[in-house]
Amino acid sequence: xxxxxxxxxxxxxxxxxxxxxxxxxxxxxxxxxxxxxxxxxxxxxxxxxxxxxxxxxxxxxxxxxxxxxxxxxxxxxxxxxxxxxxxxxxxxxxxxxxxxxxxxxxxxxxxxxxxxxxxxxxxxxxx
Numbered sequence: 001x002x003x004x005x006x007x008x009x010x011x012x013x014x015x016x017x018x019x020x021x022x023x024x025x026x027x028x029x030x031x032x033x034x035x036x037x038x039x040x041x042x043x044x045x046x047x048x049x050x051x052x053x054x055x056x057x058x059x060x061x062x063x064x065x066x067x068x069x070x071x072x073x074x075x076x077x078x079x080x081x082x083x084x085x086x087x088x089x090x091x092x093x094x095x096x097x098x099x100x101x102x103x104x105x106x107x108x109x110x111x112x113x114x115x116x117x118x119x120x121x122x123x124x125x126x127x
Contacts, residue, residue, distance in 0.1 A: 016073075017073065017076070017077055017083065018086065020070055020073055020074070020077065021077060021083065021086055021087045021090060022090060024074075024087065025087060025090035025091045025094055026094060028091055029091060029094040029095050029098055034091050034092075034094070034095040037091055038088060038091055038092065041084055041087060041088050041091075042088065044084075045081055045084050045085075048078055048079065048080075048081055048084055049079060051078055052075055052076075052078045052079040055071075055074070055075045055078065056075055059071060059075070
């Protein structure tokens with residue numbers, strides 16, 4: 001009985017963490033900071049536990065300067081390399097989707113411009 005409740009809580013926390021990481025990834029991509037974030041996360045992955053401990057140490061200072069209501073959750077996320085990997089993949093997939101949208105928009109504009117430049121059928125341009 002207790003094991004079932006513990007598993008449910010663990011699953012709920014995992015879903016909550018993933019939702020937080022999804023929001024964080026979306027904000028990063030929205031601000032066009034995907035490449036620096038990926039570089040940073042890849043570089044800190046080997047020392048993620050030490051970074052986690054530093055965040056715990058600096059928590060009183062950071063929270064006195066910034067209003068950051070999910071600080072504890074971010075600290076917990078950074079402790080686990082699997083979470084960092086999830087965040088990296090999410091940022092990469094959101095960036096790819098954004099790039100696809102930009103390409104489609106450019107293609108649509110280019111096609112619309114070409115369609116506007118062509119003379120109408122049956123009209124050779126001479127009056």
